[in-house]
Amino acid sequence: SAQYDLLGVAAAGRLEGKGKDVPAANDLLARAGALARRENFFHWQTFFPDVFSGRGGFDIVIGNPPWDRIKLQEVEWFAERSPEIAQEPRAADRKKRIAALRQKGAPLWREYQEAVERAEANMRVLGKSGDYPLLGGGDVNLYSLFVERAQSLICPDGLVALLTPSGIAADLGAAAFFRGLSESGRLSALFDFENRQNPGDSGGSYFPDVDSRFKFCALVFGGKKRTFPTSRCAFYLHDINDLDDAERVLELASVDFRRVNPNTGAAPIFRNRRDADITLSIYREHPVLVDKSGDGEKRVWPVKYSRMFDMTNDSALFKTREELERDGFEPAALNRWRKGEREAVPLYEGKMVQMYDHRAADVVVNPQNLHRAAQQETISAAEKESPNRFPTPQYWVSFEDDVSLPAARALLCFKDVTAPTNIRTMIAALAPQAAFGNTLPLILADKTVSLLLLANFNSFVFDFLARQKVQGQHLNWYILEQLPVIAPPAYEKNIGAVRIADFIREQVLRLSYTAHDLAPFARDLGYTGAPFLWDEEDRALRKAALDALFMHLYGVSPADAEYILDTFPIAREQDQAAHGDYRTKKLILAGLEQLAAGQWPIPATGQTRPPSAG
Numbered sequence: 001s002a003q004y005d006l007l008g009v010a011a012a013g014r015l016e017g018k019g020k021d022v023p024a025a026n027d028l029l030a031r032a033g034a035l036a037r038r039e040n041f042f043h044w045q046t047f048f049p050d051v052f053s054g055r056g057g058f059d060i061v062i063g064n065p066p067w068d069r070i071k072l073q074e075v076e077w078f079a080e081r082s083p084e085i086a087q088e089p090r091a092a093d094r095k096k097r098i099a100a101l102r103q104k105g106a107p108l109w110r111e112y113q114e115a116v117e118r119a120e121a122n123m124r125v126l127g128k129s130g131d132y133p134l135l136g137g138g139d140v141n142l143y144s145l146f147v148e149r150a151q152s153l154i155c156p157d158g159l160v161a162l163l164t165p166s167g168i169a170a171d172l173g174a175a176a177f178f179r180g181l182s183e184s185g186r187l188s189a190l191f192d193f194e195n196r197q198n199p200g201d202s203g204g205s206y207f208p209d210v211d212s213r214f215k216f217c218a219l220v221f222g223g224k225k226r227t228f229p230t231s232r233c234a235f236y237l238h239d240i241n242d243l244d245d246a247e248r249v250l251e252l253a254s255v256d257f258r259r260v261n262p263n264t265g266a267a268p269i270f271r272n273r274r275d276a277d278i279t280l281s282i283y284r285e286h287p288v289l290v291d292k293s294g295d296g297e298k299r300v301w302p303v304k305y306s307r308m309f310d311m312t313n314d315s316a317l318f319k320t321r322e323e324l325e326r327d328g329f330e331p332a333a334l335n336r337w338r339k340g341e342r343e344a345v346p347l348y349e350g351k352m353v354q355m356y357d358h359r360a361a362d363v364v365v366n367p368q369n370l371h372r373a374a375q376q377e378t379i380s381a382a383e384k385e386s387p388n389r390f391p392t393p394q395y396w397v398s399f400e401d402d403v404s405l406p407a408a409r410a411l412l413c414f415k416d417v418t419a420p421t422n423i424r425t426m427i428a429a430l431a432p433q434a435a436f437g438n439t440l441p442l443i444l445a446d447k448t449v450s451l452l453l454l455a456n457f458n459s460f461v462f463d464f465l466a467r468q469k470v471q472g473q474h475l476n477w478y479i480l481e482q483l484p485v486i487a488p489p490a491y492e493k494n495i496g497a498v499r500i501a502d503f504i505r506e507q508v509l510r511l512s513y514t515a516h517d518l519a520p521f522a523r524d525l526g527y528t529g530a531p532f533l534w535d536e537e538d539r540a541l542r543k544a545a546l547d548a549l550f551m552h553l554y555g556v557s558p559a560d561a562e563y564i565l566d567t568f569p570i571a572r573e574q575d576q577a578a579h580g581d582y583r584t585k586k587l588i589l590a591g592l593e594q595l596a597a598g599q600w601p602i603p604a605t606g607q608t609r610p611p612s613a614g
Helices: 006-012 022-039 049-055 074-079 091-104 107-128 142-153 172-184 240-244 254-260 273-285 321-326 447-457 460-466 500-512 516-524 536-553 558-566 569-579 583-596
Strands: 058-063 154-165 187-194 215-222 231-237 250-252 304-306 330-332 336-339 342-348 361-365 374-378 396-398 410-414 428-432 442-444
Touching: 049 058, 058 142, 074 091, 074 107, 091 107, 142 154, 142 172, 172 254, 231 240, 250 273, 254 273, 273 460, 273 558, 410 447, 410 516, 428 447, 428 500, 428 516, 447 500, 447 536, 460 536, 460 558, 500 516, 500 536, 536 583, 558 569, 558 583, 569 583
Parallel strands: 058 154, 187 231
Antiparallel strands: 154 215, 187 215, 231 250, 304 442, 330 336, 336 342, 342 396, 361 374, 410 428, 410 442
């Protein structure tokens, strides 16, 4: 630095002189210059010195940043260059094919390595630069970096207005950033859109290259010294004119964000004012499952969240039926395979289960489908009348080698992949001891807690509450733990001569124990008979009775219960196709009326046929 004018050297791109270090320095300068030109390096303060020396930043920043992940997406990258690699259903098999490219010294391998190294360098620089302390960690999406950069570019009383994916207000990785806006009063507006204009009229998409179910938002917030008394919020918009509807645009205070999402401060997703009123009233009366907002952690129930296997990272542990046969395994009872003392258990995925049903679908594989090769194939009600009909998984996992099974005889699981526009958003079931992929997380608890929470989770009112949280296609644990549940003391009360917990126990047992693989669960509850016959009518009545009970326990009025049930249009349409009217709604409202009078709703047909002897 004593010998050279550093700014002059940087401008010239080389050092003059004959020192022994000059060639190495010039080589470094040349490579740095090439990198800067390739990456288009840009320094805001250098390019706009008058803005930052005078105002301390821009008055306003407006934009629509790119919505792309920085991490290289292996399947997508190879789909354009080597479809046979992209079509491998297991990540472990793709890795083998990529390793073979390396051994051959194939040009595609070098191209792939360059792409990986560039993505990793970007992630490394972004993570260590210090410019993105709130949104620069984890699996970074470019839009989040633009959001945090915009915040640093505005002056203290400036304003930012950006179009971004709605995850900026809901994702766990954005929680610290968004909480900073909502709790400080700096959030001016959050207008959440679905990527489809007037869907009933086939109005098309705002962004044709993006899935129509994708959600994005107009995010408006102030600088460090610019605050607003309330935040204007609207959700599930399809047209800009929807913002003229006073019932759609809500004024939310910081306390509303904290009440609905005490752990993350994320935005609730209220379609209208009535959704907000019902949801906020329930949150005022009932605790969330896990509250981390105070000094310690408060758990209403002694539960533990668990993800057993990652479907990508752990794929080398999974075995297909053909591979088991080749390795000398033979089919065994209860959907397992054995080879001497070794045992392989089925790997359950979210697509295999439905509400109170651990054998809803088989998994079939179409390798031509790059993004969803494994699809579900529904098991019919007639097939499920046999208690020996088990779901066919895509894979099995060796018991002794790779799986440490939880101690519970039946495991409470829920579907991670979902959407607030599906027939139901929260879907949970009891499954036998087995292996579970990340699309079917577990809630570990004792048998009593598991069956009570299962009934709570599967109720329409709980589903309604979940829909005020789920922005994308995943029901993550951080969302579930912030949902209000019925606390233990409520289950000890009686309605008539029957304890509430006992009534729930009976319904959950009959709805869940329909196959021999859940016999240990039934025995734990003291039931020694055969599995209960799959009976669609009987199941509908029992589920309606449970739904009425949880409407009652949450303190939902008949008028609000009717409204909640009307927010499930697919359930209504299916009932109308099968019965000519919204039968489920009628059963639940009738049950709620009976409970208000101190009587239990009739939960079942009495099963005109006995449980199957199987």
